[in-house]
Amino acid sequence: TAQEAAAQPEPVPLPLTRAAGCPFDPPAELAELREQQPLRPMRYPDGHVGWLATGHSVVRAIAADPRFSSRYELLRYPLPGGPEGALPPATLGDLTGIDAPEHTRYRRLLAGKFTVRRMRQLTARVEQITADHLDAMERQGPALDLVQAFAHPVPALMICELLGVSPSDRAAFQAHTAMLSSPEAGPEELMAAMTALAECVRELVVAKRAHPTDDLLSDLTTSDLTDDELAGIGSFLLAAGLDTTANMLGLGTFALLRNPEQAAALRGDPGLADQAVEELMRYLSIAHTGVRAALEDVELDGQLIKAGDTVTVSVEAANRDPLKFPDPDTLDLHRKATGHLAFGHGAHQCLGQQLARVEMRVAFPALFRRFPTLRLAVPPEDVPLRDAMNIRGVHRLPVTWDTSDTW
Ligand code: HEM
Numbered sequence: 396t397a398q399e400a401a402a403q404p405e406p407v408p409l410p411l412t413r414a415a416g417c418p419f420d421p422p423a424e425l426a427e428l429r430e431q432q433p434l435r436p437m438r439y440p441d442g443h444v445g446w447l448a449t450g451h452s453v454v455r456a457i458a459a460d461p462r463f464s465s466r467y468e469l470l471r472y473p474l475p476g477g478p479e480g481a482l483p484p485a486t487l488g489d490l491t492g493i494d495a496p497e498h499t500r501y502r503r504l505l506a507g508k509f510t511v512r513r514m515r516q517l518t519a520r521v522e523q524i525t526a527d528h529l530d531a532m533e534r535q536g537p538a539l540d541l542v543q544a545f546a547h548p549v550p551a552l553m554i555c556e557l558l559g560v561s562p563s564d565r566a567a568f569q570a571h572t573a574m575l576s577s578p579e580a581g582p583e584e585l586m587a588a589m590t591a592l593a594e595c596v597r598e599l600v601v602a603k604r605a606h607p608t609d610d611l612l613s614d615l616t617t618s619d620l621t622d623d624e625l626a627g628i629g630s631f632l633l634a635a636g637l638d639t640t641a642n643m644l645g646l647g648t649f650a651l652l653r654n655p656e657q658a659a660a661l662r663g664d665p666g667l668a669d670q671a672v673e674e675l676m677r678y679l680s681i682a683h684t685g686v687r688a689a690l691e692d693v694e695l696d697g698q699l700i701k702a703g704d705t706v707t708v709s710v711e712a713a714n715r716d717p718l719k720f721p722d723p724d725t726l727d728l729h730r731k732a733t734g735h736l737a738f739g740h741g742a743h744q745c746l747g748q749q750l751a752r753v754e755m756r757v758a759f760p761a762l763f764r765r766f767p768t769l770r771l772a773v774p775p776e777d778v779p780l781r782d783a784m785n786i787r788g789v790h791r792l793p794v795t796w797d798t799s800d801t802w
Contacts, residue, residue: 403435404431404432404436406444407424407428407447408437408438408439409473409474409709410428411474411475411782412783413780413782415776416775418775418778418780418789419678419679420724421680421683421712425711425715429449429712433448433449433453433716434453434695434696434698435447435449437707439473439705440473440475440479441472443471446698446704446706446707447709448708448709448713449712449713450713450718452716452718454708454736456695457687458687458740458741458743458744459740459741462689462690462693463688463689463690463693464494464687464688465491465492465493465494465743466484466494467482467485467492468482468483468484469703470686470688471686471705473684473686473705473707476783486627487623487624487627488627488628488629489631490631490743490746491743505615505746508611508614508615509611509747509749513611517553517557517753518753521549521753521757521758522761525757525758526761528544528548528549529762532766537796538772539795540792540793541648542789542792543573546642546644546792547573547576547637548569549754549758551568551573552569553636553640554572554632554636557750558611559608559609559610559611564595567591567595571588571591571592572588572592572633572637575588575592575638576641578779592630592633597622597626599612600629604622635746635747636747639682639786640755642681642781642786642788642789643675643676643751645789646788646789647679647759649775649789651675651763652794654726657728658763661728661759662760662763662767667728667729668756668759670728670730672756673732674726675726675759676732676737677714677735677737680735680736681787682710682737682739683786684707684708684709684710684785685708685710685739686705686706687705687706688704689702689704690702710736710739714736719734720732720735767796768797769795769796770794770796771793772793772794778791778793779791
């Protein structure tokens with residue numbers, strides 16, 4: 396039976412490193428593990444033996460099953476170099492580390508604020524902000540770092556829009572968030588930026604309560620949330636929405652530059668943008684790994700997961716499962732990539748996904764239309780990758796273009 400230890404493969408550590416020269420493909424070992432057994436024992440860095448899910452259907456099932464908890468204090472960290480043993484519980488306002496019913500309360504309050512009207516308003520803003528940054532790139536001229544010039548500031552300003560940060564406070568906000576994403580920042584600078592940002596958000600909450608404006612944070616002040624909760628949620632939205640979108644824009648552009656026929660298809664057909672964004676999300680799976688803990692014994696895929704076991708879900712492996720996506724390792728913007736798990740699945744599925752989609756649907760086509768000759772300014776292997784981090788991406792993306800082509 397499933398419980399017989401002899402029938403089980405040896406626990407393996409989580410394969411994590413993308414191969415040099417293959418910055419878009421999950422570690423090759425994941426494909427082998429998925430083929431052998433899509434749910435199998437895994438050894439965590441702290442010695443705990445739990446599980447690793449790599450198949451699309453089993454990853455999806457785990458994410459949708461309330462018998463698996465997201466509470467940080469029940470989880471073990473799956474990536475090497477992280478904290479050992481159980482994690483500290485979620486800070487106030489962090490939705491990803493809590494379960495129902497606490498989670499449900501926050502989730503309902505927040506979901507009600509990501510309205511169609513708000514998204515439409517934000518679409519107009521992202522179009523303007525994108526155009527402004529492309530103008531600035533053109534004025535600056537080649538070559539430049541696309542992360543600094545475009546991929547980071549556009550989503551940073553969109554979070555400011557969402558939270559209603561006033562134009563006069565934006566520079567400070569952006570300086571702190573840029574520091575948080577900077578590969579050169581030391582631990583002390585990171586800590587200082589985090590503290591400063593939390594302070595900015597707290598002041599913002601107080602200001603919005605006194606003088607509400609037309610933004611999500613002001614909307615939330617009319618709920619029964621306390622200032623502490625609002626400040627926590629504001630900081631969490633910043634953390635959840637910035638690095639993710641910025642790295643999708645950075646790594647996504649890198650992937651399009653390495654697949655010029657796909658970039659050309661996007662440039663030639665603006666109607667392709669919606670589909671293209673889903674395929675880039677699937678193909679890149681930047682939020683590559685999730686973690687849950689079994690609250691009770693669960694039988695799944697012929698295995699018995701015991702209460703207390705940690706289960707790591709490999710989103711990047713699931714999104715390359717050939718049983719779900721034929722020819723999964725090919726970037727094909729014409730593919731229907733619906734059903735990918737790159738925004739998560741189940742109760743914790745990304746709350747900001749409509750905003751993230753709007754940003755990407757606007758930004759990718761606009762960038763490639765404005766700079767038809769956009770290309771890497773360094774050999775691809777010299778692009779510094781974010782590896783062994785929660786969110787995959789690029790630290791910098793040096794690009795260049797022919798100035799005669801833009802106008
Ligand atoms: C949750 C990915 C953009 C807000 C998640 C989860 C994933 C994810 C995988 C699920 C985590 C889990 O199951 O534990 C992404 C990616 C993005 C993106 C790849 C960009 C391309 C955004 C934006 C916002 C946002 C722009 C808002 C400003 C959230 C929130 C949650 C979340 C609030 C927590 C939901 C919950 O736990 O109920 N995101 N996200 N995300 N995301 Fe996003």
